[in-house]
Amino acid sequence: xxxxxxxxxxxxxxxxxxxxxxxxxxxxxxxxxxxxxxxxxxxxxxxxxxxxxxxxxxxxxxxxxxxxxxxxxxxxxxxxxxxxxxxxxxxxxxxxxxxxxxxxxxxxxxxxxxxxxxxxxxxxxxxxxxxxxxxxxxxxxxxxxxxxxxxxxxxxxxxxxxxxxxxxxxxxxxxxxxxxxxxxxxxxxxxxxxxxxxxxxxxxxxxxxxxxxxxxxxxxxxxxxxxxxxxxxxxxxxxxxxxxxxxxxxxxxxxxxxxxxxxxxxxxxxxxxxxxxxxxxxxxxxxxxxxxxxxxxxxxxxxxxxxxxxxxxxxxxx
Amino acid sequence: xxxxxxxxxxxxxxxxxxxxxxxxxxxxxxxxxxxxxxxxxxxxxxxxxxxxxxxxxxxxxxxxxxxxxxxxxxxxxxxxxxxxxxxxxxxxxxxxxxxxxxxxxxxxxxxxxxxxxxxxxxxxxxxxxxxxxxxxxxxxxxxxxxxxxxxxxxxxxxxxxxxxxxxxxxxxxxxxxxxxxxxxxxxxxxxxxxxxxxxxxxxxxxxxxxxxxxxxxxxxxxxxxxxxxxxxxxxxxxxxxxxxxxxxxxxxxxxxxxxxxxxxxxxxxxxxxxxxxxxxxxxxxxxxxxxxxxxxxxxxxxxxxxxxxxxxxxxxxxxxxxxxxxxxxxxxxxxxxxxxxxxxxxxxxxxxxxxxxxxxxxxxxxxxxxxxxxxxxxxxxxxxxxxxxxxxxxxxxxxxxxxxxxxxx
Numbered sequence: 001x002x003x004x005x006x007x008x009x010x011x012x013x014x015x016x017x018x019x020x021x022x023x024x025x026x027x028x029x030x031x032x033x034x035x036x037x038x039x040x041x042x043x044x045x046x047x048x049x050x051x052x053x054x055x056x057x058x059x060x061x062x063x064x065x066x067x068x069x070x071x072x073x074x075x076x077x078x079x080x081x082x083x084x085x086x087x088x089x090x091x092x093x094x095x096x097x098x099x100x101x102x103x104x105x106x107x108x109x110x111x112x113x114x115x116x117x118x119x120x121x122x123x124x125x126x127x128x129x130x131x132x133x134x135x136x137x138x139x140x141x142x143x144x145x146x147x148x149x150x151x152x153x154x155x156x157x158x159x160x161x162x163x164x165x166x167x168x169x170x171x172x173x174x175x176x177x178x179x180x181x182x183x184x185x186x187x188x189x190x191x192x193x194x195x196x197x198x199x200x201x202x203x204x205x206x207x208x209x210x211x212x213x214x215x216x217x218x219x220x221x222x223x224x225x226x227x228x229x230x231x232x233x234x235x236x237x238x239x240x241x242x243x244x245x246x247x248x249x250x251x252x253x254x255x256x257x258x259x260x261x262x263x264x265x266x267x268x269x270x271x272x273x274x275x276x277x278x279x280x281x282x283x284x285x286x287x288x289x290x291x292x293x294x295x296x297x298x299x300x301x302x303x304x305x306x307x308x309x310x311x312x313x314x315x316x317x318x
Numbered sequence: 319x320x321x322x323x324x325x326x327x328x329x330x331x332x333x334x335x336x337x338x339x340x341x342x343x344x345x346x347x348x349x350x351x352x353x354x355x356x357x358x359x360x361x362x363x364x365x366x367x368x369x370x371x372x373x374x375x376x377x378x379x380x381x382x383x384x385x386x387x388x389x390x391x392x393x394x395x396x397x398x399x400x401x402x403x404x405x406x407x408x409x410x411x412x413x414x415x416x417x418x419x420x421x422x423x424x425x426x427x428x429x430x431x432x433x434x435x436x437x438x439x440x441x442x443x444x445x446x447x448x449x450x451x452x453x454x455x456x457x458x459x460x461x462x463x464x465x466x467x468x469x470x471x472x473x474x475x476x477x478x479x480x481x482x483x484x485x486x487x488x489x490x491x492x493x494x495x496x497x498x499x500x501x502x503x504x505x506x507x508x509x510x511x512x513x514x515x516x517x518x519x520x521x522x523x524x525x526x527x528x529x530x531x532x533x534x535x536x537x538x539x540x541x542x543x544x545x546x547x548x549x550x551x552x553x554x555x556x557x558x559x560x561x562x563x564x565x566x567x568x569x570x571x572x573x574x575x576x577x578x579x580x581x582x583x584x585x586x587x588x589x590x591x592x593x594x595x596x597x598x599x600x601x602x603x604x605x606x607x608x609x610x611x612x613x614x615x616x617x618x619x620x621x622x623x624x625x626x627x628x629x630x631x632x633x634x635x636x637x638x639x640x641x642x643x644x645x646x647x648x649x650x651x652x653x654x655x656x657x658x659x660x661x662x663x664x665x666x667x668x669x670x671x672x673x674x675x676x677x678x679x680x681x682x683x684x685x686x687x688x689x690x691x692x693x694x695x696x697x698x699x700x701x702x703x704x705x706x707x708x709x710x711x712x713x714x715x716x717x718x719x720x721x722x723x724x725x726x727x
Contacts, residue, residue, distance in 0.1 A: 046527045050392065061535040063545075071524035073395050074534035075418050079388035082380065086350055086392025087524055089376040093347040094398055094525065096374055101397075101526050125388065128381030 004210045005044050010202060013041060021067040025059035029228040029235025031242065032056050032141045034199040039110065039139055039221075040070070042209040046107040048087050049073070052080035052117030055148040056141060078122035080111040081129040081138055088134045108213045109136040114225075115156035116146040119180050130189040130218040137212045137219045140182065143227035151230045155180040158250075159302075160295045161283045163230075168286040173295050178302075186220040187256040193219040195255035195265075200242035204253055204265050211255075224251045232282025241280055248277040249307045254314075262313040274300045320345070320374040323367075325505040333464040333496035336503050337403065337429045337489070338363035340471035342372055343511035344427075347398030347518065350378040350389030354408035355441045356493040357431035361403055375399075383408035387415035387426075394424035395533045397523025399475065401426065405493060406433035409447040413454065419486045420455030420549065422533050425478035426486040428456070429471060432595065433493040434681040442682020443493030445594060445646040448623070449655050451488060455549055457557055458623040461491040462580075462598045464501045469574055472506070475515045476564045483552065483560050484521060490623075494682060495596040506572070514571055553625045561622060578627035580619035581634050583609060587616025589697035590635065592660060593644040594620045597678070597685050601644075604690035615694055620656070632663050638671035639701035642693055646679045653711055653724070672700050675711040689714055 007013045019040045026033045032055055040047065047070040051057040057074045060067035075083045088109045094100045113122055118140045126138055145163055146152040153163035158179045162168035166175040187194045193215040197205040205223070212219035226241040228234070233241050245251040246266060253266035275296050278284040287295050323342070331339065338360045341349065351361045367373045376393075380386050383404050394400040404412060409430060419426055432448050434440040451458065457477060461467040470489045478487040491497055506514065522531045537545055558578060565576040582602050584590065591601050598619035608615040618634055618641075620627075635641055641664075645654025652658070657675040664670040676693060678685045693714070699707045709722035 048396070048524055058536050061532045063535045063537045063541050066532040066535065068532050069530055071527075071530045072532045073392060073524065075388055075391050076414055079385065079415070082350075082385045082388035083392035083395075085378070086348065086389035086394075087396035088392075089348045089350065089378050089389065090393040090396035090398045090400075091525060093374075093376040093393075094396075097347070099347075099398070101520070101523065102528065105527050107525070107527065124381060125385055128385055132378065132380070 004214070005042060007206060013202065013206070019047065019069040021069065023065070024067040025062065026055060027229050027235065029238045030055070031143070031199055031225040031227070031238050034238070035139070035141055035223045035225055036112065038199060038202060038205055039209050042206045043108060043213055045213070046070070046105050048084060048091070048107050048109050050080045050083040050111045052113035052122055053077040053148070054114040054117055056112055056114070058148060077117055079125045080113045080117060080122060081126045081136070084109045084111040084136050085129040085132070085134040088136055109134070110213075111136060111138045113138070113140060114147070115140055115142045115144055116154040119156045119182055120154050127189065130186065130191055130220070133217050135216055135218070137221060139221045139223060141225040142222050143225040143230065144179065145227065145230045147227050147230045156182070160278070160287050160292070160299065162286060163283070173287060173292045182222055183256065187259045190259045191220050192217045192258055193255065195220070196222045196224070196251065196253055198224045198242045198246045198251055198253060200239045201246060201253060201266055208255060208265070230283065233280060237280070244272065244277040244280055248272045248274050249303050250274060250277050252307060252310055254310055260318055262310065264310055264314050274303050321371045322508045323372055325507065327505060328502045329505050330500050331464055331468070331503040332359075332498050332500045333461065333467040333491040334359035334431065334498065335363055336464040336468035337471050337491070338367070339505070340468050340511070341401050342367045343506070343508050344399065344401070344472065344475050344515045345375065345512055346401045347375045348378065348390070348393035348400050349375065349402055350380050350386045350393060351402045352380055352383045352386045352404070352408060354383065354405050356433055356443070356497045357403040357405040357429065359497070360429055360431070383411045384415060387412040387419060390426045391415060391419050391422065391424055394419070394426050395422065395524050397520035397525045399479070399518040401429070403429035403431065405431045406435055406447050410435060410450060413450060416451060416454040416456060418534065421545070423484040423549070424486060425484055427471065427474045427478060428486065428488045430488050430490045431493050431497045432490055440681040441493070443495050444680050444682065446648070448490050448594070449647045452624055452655065455485070455553070456624065457485055457487040457553070459487065459489050460594050460621055460623055461489060461496060462595060462619060463496055464499065465503050467491040467496060468503055468505070469568065469572070469576070472511055472515055473564050473568055473576070477557070477561055479518060480560055481519065481521055482556055485552065485557065490595070492595040504572070504574070510571070514568070557625050558622070558627065576621060577630075578622045579630045579634055580621050582617040582619065584616040584618065584634050586614055587637070588614040588639045589641070589694060589701050590616040590618055590638055591642045591644055591690065591693060592618040592620065592656060594623065594656070595646065597644055597646065600685060600687060601690050604687045604694065607687070607691065608694055613694065613698065626659055628663055631660065632667060635663070635671060636667065636669070639704070640697040641671045641673045642697055643673060643675045645675060645677050648677065648680055672704065672706050674700065674706045674708060677711065677713045678715060683715055685715065
């Protein structure tokens with residue numbers, strides 16, 4: 001039986017032993033650092049980590065410094081899943097051959113990637129690693145944009161967001177495509193545990209991370225990572241924006257076990273209108289012009305429909 | 319514990335089986351691989367060994383060659399012995415990660431069964447993929463036949479994994495001509511082979527929890543150059559002595575001799591060809607014929623392409639009057655890569671041979687003894703005149719009117 005690390009309150013949680021240093025180059029107010037800290041703080045186990053090229057990587061391991069007090073590897077943009085899968089394979093081989101340096105210590109394997117690295121360029125590598133069933137957890141730091149390179153659209157960018165390669169303009173409301181549903185895709189891989197989390201709901205998040213880490217096989221966490229720079233809000237509002245994301249049900253918090261058993265893990269007492277979430281961010285500012293009102297209306301309809309669908313799936317247990 | 323395999327002193331193996339057997343005997347901890355013609359049988363043979371209890375490492379069949387090398391990098395950084403195999407398009411897909419592997423100083427052994435690059439698509443042997451890897455920071459060692467593929471794969475681990483080296487190694491063999499052509503291969507027993515390769519000694523292992531490490535970090539204009547310079551320095555100064563040491567140990571064990579450059583009748587040669595792979599063997603047969611006719615002909619076989627054996631070649635060709643660089647890859651707009659390498663040597667010689675360039679064997683096209691006889695006719699004329707008497711670059715055994723470039727008129 002795995003014993004989970006117990007955390008009483010947020011203060012204790014935020015000050016517990018840190019394997020991800022505050023000394024990093026991420027923007028003030030970046031949710032990435034909050035999420036990564038929460039993942040690393042959720043366990044006392046040894047960790048073998050990887051990161052895809054992106055904000056997290058370029059801001060945490062700039063020679064001769066590193067923010068990581070656990071073994072960490074970055075290869076390229078697309079292969080963070082495979083990097084950790086390779087390390088996991090080596091762990092299994094050395095365990096079988098009795099050549100582990102500290103055989104009594106059982107590590108967890110975790111890969112981090114942004115939505116660009118995960119939804120787009122690294123999608124095949126994640127799919128391969130999950131099909132093979134490596135004992136690992138993949139965490140998407142989902143800020144819905146290629147933030148590291150200055151705000152280009154990814155397949156996670158939602159409709160109506162203005163990104164540098166899908167800018168809003170005189171005749172365009174910005175991004176035209178719906179956000180890719182990675183949760184459904186990863187559940188369809190038969191992953192034993194897939195969950196969506198928000199750093200603003202830290203207890204829900206820690207619980208899910210612990211479950212992901214303690215579940216054998218490839219598990220998947222999609223974390224909403226509000227990006228102060230590209231979503232265009234004040235750095236001190238990161239958690240407030242994350243709260244708006246979950247309370248408007250744009251980012252519903254739920255988990256899918258063994259590919260079918262869906263549980264909604266947070267039901268907002270007061271669901272706020274989607275447009276309040278959108279209005280809080282500069283990337284959606286143009287949607288409030290009269291000519292784009294239909295986009296706002298469609299947003300609410302889409303979110304309502306998805307929430308309805310999630311609830312039905314939860315009831316159906318299939 | 320993996321079961322040992324009883325081998326005859328001489329086994330009839332093709333190059334793929336030879337390489338696969340070397341991997342089995344080296345007791346690789348992780349093989350992450352993806353099949354591609356003509357290297358597929360290396361992976362299949364290895365899978366068969368696994369299925370029959372001869373392997374106790376992990377065998378990870380991934381979804382692409384890029385993932386194969388990515389998995390190898392993660393596994394190698396974790397701290398164990400790692401190897402894989404590929405060819406051609408697979409090699410091309412891997413290229414990004416090849417640079418990452420060598421930059422992280424991970425001693426992965428990659429068996430490259432050389433094949434043409436599309437388009438047009440072609441599954442047969444040439445050296446386009448080998449040349450694609452030549453700036454990637456890997457050590458590149460070239461087999462001329464299946465016996466070499468076996469011997470050199472065993473040597474590769476000793477070279478790359480040495481803590482003074484810590485660089486990945488490619489062992490090249492020609493697609494089909496070596497990989498699918500059986501010959502009598504002299505074997506080592508499992509114990510003797512493993513003892514030669516030695517136990518893997520981890521260095522900066524990610525799985526050492528007492529000493530966490532960060533692999534693949536960022537460096538910009540402040541530090542990038544120093545890292546690349548250090549890697550180049552180690553390639554230029556440390557790798558050849560280590561290869562020679564390992565080859566010497568291998569000779570003691572087996573009696574089989576390998577050198578950075580393999581000279582054939584080069585002691586008194588006046589004309590010679592420089593080649594890589596199976597063409598070296600064909601050229602040697604031509605030279606035997608020429609020697610019987612009294613022609614002082616020789617062959618220079620490139621055993622180690624990277625680091626390039628600049629000084630050894632210089633010493634070997636110092637008495638030549640004419641030499642030909644044989645390139646089995648389309649230069650696509652210049653002289654062949656091997657010609658270029660040799661030109662770098664020749665420009666530093668007091669008394670340099672005249673040199674011309676042949677492009678041959680693309681996409682598995684044969685090069686025969688007769689072709690070499692004709693090449694040596696050119697070389698004899700060049701030696702006699704003291705300058706190249708033909709266009710500098712000729713394509714041989716290709717359809718249509720004779721193709722040649724860079725006329726010396």
